[in-house]
Amino acid sequence: MPRLTHDKTTWLTYAQLGLWGFFLYGFGPVVPLLRDDQGTSAAVAGLHSTGIAVGALLGGALFAPVARRLGRGPAIWLGLAGVAAGVAALGLLRPLPATITAVAVIATFGMMVVSGVNVVLVAHHGPAAPAALAEANAACAGMGILAPLVIGACVDAGLGWRPVMAVEVGLIALVALAALTFRVRLPKAARYDNSSSARLAPRSDLEPTAAAAAAHRDGVTGSTARLPRAYWIAWLLMAVTGSIEVCLSLWTADVLRTHAGLSAGGASAAVAAIVCGMFAGRLAGGRFALRWRPVPLLLGALTVSLAGFALFWSAPVGWLAVTGLVVLGLGNALHYPLAISIALAVAGPAADKAAGWSSYSMGVGFGIAPVALGWVADGVGPHLAFLLLPAFIAVALLLTGRLGRALRAPRPADEPTDDPAPVPA
Structure with a gap:
C-alpha cells in the first residue's frame, strides 16, 4: 500500500488550491448580490459564469507554455498573483463589462493554479497521488464552506460583499508570506517516472504507460508527446462529472423551493450541504485512495452519487432532500480527484500539457451543461x-468502464521491457 507523506510541499499546494476554492465556491452567493448592485436580470448576471468558462479555456491554453518557460512552482505563484489582481478588480469595479472581464481574468489564472497543483502533487507523490489530490480538493471544498460564511457575515454587518474580495487577497498574501518564512519552494519540474501510473492499474494493463515510457526513452518532450487514448477518456469523464457539479451548484436551490417546500433563503443555505458532503468525502477518500485502485473507487463514488440524487430528487420534505444532498456530495467528492490523477499519470512526459487540456473539460462543463x-x-x-x-x-459510469478497459489494453508484443511482474488487480 502506498504511503502519503505530508511534507512542506504538500501542505503548501493544499493551501494554494484552497485559495482558489475560496473564490470558486464563494462566487455563487456573490452573483445575486452583484446582480442587485448592477440592476441586471438573472440571465445577464449569468454571463459571469460564461466568463469563468472562457477563463478556464484560456488558463488551460496558457499553463503548459508558462510551466515550460518558468517552471511549475513559479507558474502556480503567477496564477495566484493573477487571481489576486482579478479579485481586487472585481471588488473595485462596478460596470457589467468590467466585472465579467475581471471574473474571466480570475478564472484564467485560477486554472493555472489548479493545473500546477495537480501536476506537482502527481509528480511529488507518485503512487499516493490519488490520495494527495483527494486531500487537496478537500482543502478546496473546506474553503468553499468558509467563503459563504464570510460573505454572509459581511452582508449582515452592512458592509456588502466587496470586502470579501479583500479577504481573498489577504489570504493569498498570507500564504505567500508563510512559504517565504518557512522557505518552502515548489519544484520547477520533475523527471518523468512511470511508477505513479503503474499503480493506477495492473502493470501489464497499462498500454498508455508503455507508450509514455517509450516516448521518454526516445527523448520526446512534454510539448510534443502524444496524449494516450486513456487520457481522452478521462478528459470526457471530467467534462461529464464537472457538468454534474455545476448544474447542482446553479439549480439545486430551485428544486428545493419548488419540490421540497423550502423558503428561498433556506434553499440557498441548504446548497452548502453538497459542499459539506464533498469536504467529508474527500477527507475520507484520501484514505480509501491508498487502499483501492482509482477505477473501482470511481465506480463506487458514482454509485453513491446516484443513490444520493435519488433520495434528493424524490424527497417531499426539506430535511430528507438535504440528507440526499449530503450523500450526493460524498459521492461527487472523488469524481474529479480520481479522474485527474489517472489523466496525469497516463500522460507521462506530457503531464503539463495534459493538465492544461484538462481545464478545457471544466470549460465545457461550465459552459454547456447549465444552459x-x-x-x-x-x-x-x-x-x-x-x-x-x-x-x-450513467454516462460517467460507462466512461469509467471504458477507462478501465483502456488501462488494461495489452502492451505491444514487440516492445522490450525490464518491468517487474504484473501487480494483481
Whole structure:
C-alpha cells in the first residue's frame, strides 16, 4: 500500500488550491448580490459564469507554455498573483463589462493554479497521488464552506460583499508570506517516472504507460508527446462529472423551493450541504485512495452519487432532500480527484500539457451543461429537468468502464521491457 507523506510541499499546494476554492465556491452567493448592485436580470448576471468558462479555456491554453518557460512552482505563484489582481478588480469595479472581464481574468489564472497543483502533487507523490489530490480538493471544498460564511457575515454587518474580495487577497498574501518564512519552494519540474501510473492499474494493463515510457526513452518532450487514448477518456469523464457539479451548484436551490417546500433563503443555505458532503468525502477518500485502485473507487463514488440524487430528487420534505444532498456530495467528492490523477499519470512526459487540456473539460462543463438544463427547465420545470443528472451519472459510469478497459489494453508484443511482474488487480 502506498504511503502519503505530508511534507512542506504538500501542505503548501493544499493551501494554494484552497485559495482558489475560496473564490470558486464563494462566487455563487456573490452573483445575486452583484446582480442587485448592477440592476441586471438573472440571465445577464449569468454571463459571469460564461466568463469563468472562457477563463478556464484560456488558463488551460496558457499553463503548459508558462510551466515550460518558468517552471511549475513559479507558474502556480503567477496564477495566484493573477487571481489576486482579478479579485481586487472585481471588488473595485462596478460596470457589467468590467466585472465579467475581471471574473474571466480570475478564472484564467485560477486554472493555472489548479493545473500546477495537480501536476506537482502527481509528480511529488507518485503512487499516493490519488490520495494527495483527494486531500487537496478537500482543502478546496473546506474553503468553499468558509467563503459563504464570510460573505454572509459581511452582508449582515452592512458592509456588502466587496470586502470579501479583500479577504481573498489577504489570504493569498498570507500564504505567500508563510512559504517565504518557512522557505518552502515548489519544484520547477520533475523527471518523468512511470511508477505513479503503474499503480493506477495492473502493470501489464497499462498500454498508455508503455507508450509514455517509450516516448521518454526516445527523448520526446512534454510539448510534443502524444496524449494516450486513456487520457481522452478521462478528459470526457471530467467534462461529464464537472457538468454534474455545476448544474447542482446553479439549480439545486430551485428544486428545493419548488419540490421540497423550502423558503428561498433556506434553499440557498441548504446548497452548502453538497459542499459539506464533498469536504467529508474527500477527507475520507484520501484514505480509501491508498487502499483501492482509482477505477473501482470511481465506480463506487458514482454509485453513491446516484443513490444520493435519488433520495434528493424524490424527497417531499426539506430535511430528507438535504440528507440526499449530503450523500450526493460524498459521492461527487472523488469524481474529479480520481479522474485527474489517472489523466496525469497516463500522460507521462506530457503531464503539463495534459493538465492544461484538462481545464478545457471544466470549460465545457461550465459552459454547456447549465444552459442545457436551463433550457429543459423552461419547458418542464426544474424538478423534472434535473433528471438530466442521473443521465450524466450513467454516462460517467460507462466512461469509467471504458477507462478501465483502456488501462488494461495489452502492451505491444514487440516492445522490450525490464518491468517487474504484473501487480494483481
